[in-house]
Amino acid sequence: MHLHDLFKVLVRIRYSDCDAQSVMFNARYGEYVDVAVSEFFRQAFGGYQPILDMGLDSQVVSLLIEWKSPCTFDDVVAISIEDISLGKTSYTMQLKFTDVATQREIANAKIVYVMVTANEHQKITIPDNFRAALLKPQQCTVNLAGV
Numbered sequence: 001m002h003l004h005d006l007f008k009v010l011v012r013i014r015y016s017d018c019d020a021q022s023v024m025f026n027a028r029y030g031e032y033v034d035v036a037v038s039e040f041f042r043q044a045f046g047g048y049q050p051i052l053d054m055g056l057d058s059q060v061v062s063l064l065i066e067w068k069s070p071c072t073f074d075d076v077v078a079i080s081i082e083d084i085s086l087g088k089t090s091y092t093m094q095l096k097f098t099d100v101a102t103q104r105e106i107a108n109a110k111i112v113y114v115m116v117t118a119n120e121h122q123k124i125t126i127p128d129n130f131r132a133a134l135l136k137p138q139q140c141t142v143n144l145a146g147v
Helices: 026-045 049-053 128-135
Strands: 002-012 056-067 076-086 090-099 105-117 140-143
Touching (some): 002 026, 026 049, 026 105, 026 140, 049 056, 076 128
Parallel strands (some): 002 140
């Protein structure tokens, strides 16, 4: 499903996010992917706890990040979920990092999750109600940047 920038999270790059080259450290991108997906789950499901209450959980099996240009301390970055695709037991989210002030593309990320049971962590087919909630368009901007 193509979301076309319906859902995005705004973050401000913190001093502690930056490395010796004065740009955001590469490992922080994975953290911000998790922040964006967590906020998406909050909109789609009411948080992550309701997913666990359904007896469901997800495990990351792949995370790919492609950098286009750097971001630096105090930049405001929009992280948008651009696409969600579902398989039988896995789902993939495509995200884009964009500089809010200049609209410059910073990075793209692709994260793949496998659906598992909440307690035993056994791989299962994605239930229909989870699929429906995941694919329901979430037109929302979550502002964590204070702008």
